[in-house]
Amino acid sequence: MSWLERIISKTGMGKKIPKTTEASWIECKKCKEQILEVDLIENFHICPKCDHHFRMKPLDRIRLLVNPDSFEEHDQNLTSADPIKFKDKKKYKDRVKTALKAGGSTDAIVCGTGKMGDHEVELCVFDFFFLGGSMGSVVGEKITRGIERAIRNDRAVIIVSCSGGARMQEGILSLMQMAKTSAALQLLAEKQLPYISVLADPTTGGVSASFAFLGDIIIAEPKALIGFAGPRVIEQTIRQKLPEGFQRSEFLLEHGLIDQVVHRKELRNHLNNLLSHMKNTPISKLTTAKPATAEADPVKSDAE
Amino acid sequence: MAQILDFEKDIFAVENQIKELHSLSNMYDSVGDLTHEITKLKKKLRHMKRDVFNGLDGWQKTQVARHPERPYTLDYINNMFTDFEELHGDRHGGAGVSISGGFAKFDDQTVMVIGHQKGRDTAEKIRRNFGMSQPAGYRKALRLMRLAEKFNIPIITLIDTPGAYPGMDAEEQGQSEAIAYNLFVMSSLKVPIIAVIIGEGGSGGALAIGLGNRVMMLEHSVYSVISPEGCASILWGDKDKVKQAARALNMTSKQLEKLDVIDQIVGEPLGGAHRHHKWAAIMLKKALRSQLKELMALKPSELVAQRQEKFRNIGVFNTEKE
Numbered sequence: 314m315s316w317l318e319r320i321i322s323k324t325g326m327g328k329k330i331p332k333t334t335e336a337s338w339i340e341c342k343k344c345k346e347q348i349l350e351v352d353l354i355e356n357f358h359i360c361p362k363c364d365h366h367f368r369m370k371p372l373d374r375i376r377l378l379v380n381p382d383s384f385e386e387h388d389q390n391l392t393s394a395d396p397i398k399f400k401d402k403k404k405y406k407d408r409v410k411t412a413l414k415a416g417g418s419t420d421a422i423v424c425g426t427g428k429m430g431d432h433e434v435e436l437c438v439f440d441f442f443f444l445g446g447s448m449g450s451v452v453g454e455k456i457t458r459g460i461e462r463a464i465r466n467d468r469a470v471i472i473v474s475c476s477g478g479a480r481m482q483e484g485i486l487s488l489m490q491m492a493k494t495s496a497a498l499q500l501l502a503e504k505q506l507p508y509i510s511v512l513a514d515p516t517t518g519g520v521s522a523s524f525a526f527l528g529d530i531i532i533a534e535p536k537a538l539i540g541f542a543g544p545r546v547i548e549q550t551i552r553q554k555l556p557e558g559f560q561r562s563e564f565l566l567e568h569g570l571i572d573q574v575v576h577r578k579e580l581r582n583h584l585n586n587l588l589s590h591m592k593n594t595p596i597s598k599l600t601t602a603k604p605a606t607a608e609a610d611p612v613k614s615d616a617e
Numbered sequence: 618m619a620q621i622l623d624f625e626k627d628i629f630a631v632e633n634q635i636k637e638l639h640s641l642s643n644m645y646d647s648v649g650d651l652t653h654e655i656t657k658l659k660k661k662l663r664h665m666k667r668d669v670f671n672g673l674d675g676w677q678k679t680q681v682a683r684h685p686e687r688p689y690t691l692d693y694i695n696n697m698f699t700d701f702e703e704l705h706g707d708r709h710g711g712a713g714v715s716i717s718g719g720f721a722k723f724d725d726q727t728v729m730v731i732g733h734q735k736g737r738d739t740a741e742k743i744r745r746n747f748g749m750s751q752p753a754g755y756r757k758a759l760r761l762m763r764l765a766e767k768f769n770i771p772i773i774t775l776i777d778t779p780g781a782y783p784g785m786d787a788e789e790q791g792q793s794e795a796i797a798y799n800l801f802v803m804s805s806l807k808v809p810i811i812a813v814i815i816g817e818g819g820s821g822g823a824l825a826i827g828l829g830n831r832v833m834m835l836e837h838s839v840y841s842v843i844s845p846e847g848c849a850s851i852l853w854g855d856k857d858k859v860k861q862a863a864r865a866l867n868m869t870s871k872q873l874e875k876l877d878v879i880d881q882i883v884g885e886p887l888g889g890a891h892r893h894h895k896w897a898a899i900m901l902k903k904a905l906r907s908q909l910k911e912l913m914a915l916k917p918s919e920l921v922a923q924r925q926e927k928f929r930n931i932g933v934f935n936t937e938k939e
Contacts, residue, residue: 396876396933397867401852450932457929479820479842481852484867485878488820488842489931492828495797496804496928503805519842522781522796522821541792541821542783546847550783560788570791 341365357577366514366534366577371423371438374473378581379427379436386425388458391451393420397484405482412443420451421476424459426468430585430599432592435463439475439513439520446476448520449483453490456524460497469507469588470498474525477543478518491523498527507591509584512539512562512571530587531571532580533562539571622680624669628888631662666888673837675863675872679845681837682816683779686891688898689748690717690732690775693815696898697905698723698730704761711753711790715746715782716826718761720770724906726913729765731758731826732775732815748817749782752795755825759799762806771809771909774826779844781822796825803828804928809912809920811905813883814838815890818868830924831908832878834870835901836885840878841868878931881908 337350343365353360357377358367369377375384392413399405413419418440427436437459439446456472463470479487501508510528512521514537522541525531533539540547540560548555558564562574575583582599589596621629635658642651673681681687694701698721707713718731733754736745758774765772781792803810803826812829818840834840843851845863850856867873870882883904890897912920 390937392935392937394933394935397865397872399865401848401861401865402854450934454932454934481843481848481866483933484842484876485840485873486876486932488824489878489928491797491821491824492800492804492928493931495800496828496925499801499804500925502801519821521793522825523800524797526791526794526797527801539793540788541781541796542788546783547785547788551785555785559785568789568791570794 341367359577364535364576366536368441368475368514370442371418371440374438375423375425375427375436377577378471378473378584379429379434383428384425384436385427386423387462388424388455389419391420391455393449393451393483395482396450396486397482399482399484401482408444408482415442418443420455421446421448421480422452422455424455426462426466429471429581429588430597431594432585432588433466433468434588435459435468435470437470437472439473441475441515444480446474446520447478447480447487448476448490449480449487450490452480453487453493456490456494457497460494460501463506464501464504467504467506469509469591470501471509471511471584472524472528473511473513474516474520475513476516476518476520478520488519491519494524495527498524502529507588509587511580511584512537514538517541517543526570529591530573532573532575532583533565533571534577534580535562535574537562539565620685622677622684624673624677625888628662628665628669631658631665634658635662663887670837670888673869674860675839675866675868676845676860678837678869679817679839679859679863681889681891682839684889684891685737687816688890688894689737690734690777690815692894693732693775693898693901694721694730696895697902698728701730704764705757707753707756707760709753709756711751711756713751713754713757714744715748715750715778716754716758718758723773723902723909726909727770728909729761729770729772730775731761731772733778733822733826735777735816746782748778749780750778750822750825751782751784751787752790752792755781755795755799758826759802762803762810766806766808769808771913772806772811772829773905773909774810774812774829776812776814776818776823776827776840777816777838778819778822779817780819781825796821799825800828804925805921807917807921809909809915810924811908811912813901813905814840814870814879815901819844828924828928830912830920830927831880833881833883833904833908834873834879835883835890835897836870837889838870839863839868840870840873841866876933 338347341360344363346362358369393409395406421443424437510531512533516539565571638651701721703719717734721730733748734745735748736742810829811831812827814834845859848862849858873879886893886896
């Protein structure tokens with residue numbers, strides 16, 4: 314078994330879709346249409362009817378972005394502690410336990426080294442399904458280690474953000490991860506190594522106000538919610554309803570805050586092109602990665 | 618009329634008693650010598666203040682930190698420094714008035730001092746947007762910090778904000794980018810940076826000028842990833858659970874010192890800085906002087922390395938073996 318298969322079999326994330334006749338239907342929260350789960354997966358978790366980009370599990374996204382079999386995960390042994398013994402209606406410890414038991418990632422981010430076309434990259438992908446993708450000490454540390462690996466090995470960094478912001482349950486320590494990751498990016502910049510920030514729905518709060526907006530290039534998926542303050546907080550402050558499309562990717566593009574809005578199917582190509590430009594190397598044309606399907610093995614699927 | 622917090626009521630009662638005894642003994646000779654009574658009450662008052670203020674929890678400290686008479690940035694600047702030359706504008710269309718800054722003399726040394734300014738009266742509060750900065754404020758702060766670096770001038774930041782402004786215009790002008798970029802640049806500035814939380818250290822809006830070689834906190838200030846109100850409404854689904862939230866968030870100076878997030882707690886006058894602005898400034902100035910002296914002895918490269926390392930090491934997690 315390859316290392317990725319091992320992780321996948323352990324986490325259950327990459328389980329093949331069972332070839333049963335029992336169809337599993339999912340409602341698109343945008344257009345309210347019923348979609349076959351298989352269709353959704355085959356379409357990169359994009360609604361085939363209205364193009365709504367669903368949230369993705371990190372391994373699905375990694376598969377979409379890097380060359381097959383090229384991803385090596387790092388630091389998956391880092392897990393959240395409970396530094397301030399936080400308890401609201403539930404204990405933070407128990408929230409983490411529940412999240413871990415769900416069998417997905419070991420915290421709200423998956424980081425590792427992979428190859429994208431001809432480029433070696435340090436790739437960090439948020440897991441919104443793990444406590445809302447919130448950034449605590451583990452997320453900050455894993456991103457920082459990823460950046461440091463890139464510095465040591467002359468690699469580019471790509472971070473795919475999908476997070477509600479800092480993890481309140483770690484108090485000030487989660488706020489400090491903004492400083493820690495941003496300071497690490499300064500060292501990366503001094504080495505003239507590229508950093509591309511990809512913003513998925515949602516990217517807000519402390520994640521937005523640190524590394525997510527420090528990309529040499531910032532790319533957003535279509536219609537993603539991106540902002541510092543959440544829409545509800547703004548509505549409470551100004552006591553009026555926000556206009557349609559406010560804080561969405563296209564709005565940010567119009568206001569000069571991001572470089573591109575890129576459809577998920579085109580993301581890998583754009584990233585590869587941009588990296589080639591930044592490094593002034595020839596651009597090799599990539600075909601779009603195949604999504605995980607019942608027919609194609611999700612790990613070994615040959616995308617090239 | 619001074620605003621009196623719940624836990625200050627008894628203190629004010631004793632203070633009033635002392636005042637009354639004073640005026641009685643001044644007005645009527647017949648009451649005899651009250652010196653003994655007054656001395657006794659004064660002693661009682663000191664003990665009360667100490668007991669009450671040593672035992673404040675997160676929510677009570679938040680109230681002290683937000684006290685309308687607490688000294689603000691400009692009060693500290695006036696009381697600690699001389700020859701303040703305020704500088705304005707982000708040079709990109711914004712005045713950024715929720716943050717004040719400029720050159721000032723600290724003893725004989727020029728420093729760049731930058732801090733959130735909340736505003737004292739209603740008109741000033743509105744003009745300053747209650748210390749909640751727009752992106753322009755952070756960009757102005759950064760401009761001033763770069764100016765300081767150019768002339769090898771140390772930077773002192775005073776933090777006192779409920780948070781970065783959550784408004785439509787702030788979002789349109791790139792609030793996230795403004796904060797993020799400050800963190801990015803501050804980590805590499807080649808001059809000493811000392812950040813002091815003097816009141817409310819509200820989340821990203823506080824951190825945006827808080828990436829210092831030294832991070833100090835006034836005794837009764839607070840510093841948190843989210844306001845108690847925000848935390849209560851998100852995690853408890855009940856914005857009245859502020860007391861619980863404030864306690865859970867570990868936002869007091871003592872708690873943050875234990876987490877190694879701050880380097881020094883600066884004492885306040887007994888009963889809180891709002892009771893004696895000048896005294897509070899004297900105490901802070903003394904602490905700043907010794908920290909600045911230490912940092913001025915470091916080379917630019919050492920300053921950057923020390924700051925980088927300081928923030929690199931913040932975080933608590935488990936490393937379980939596979």
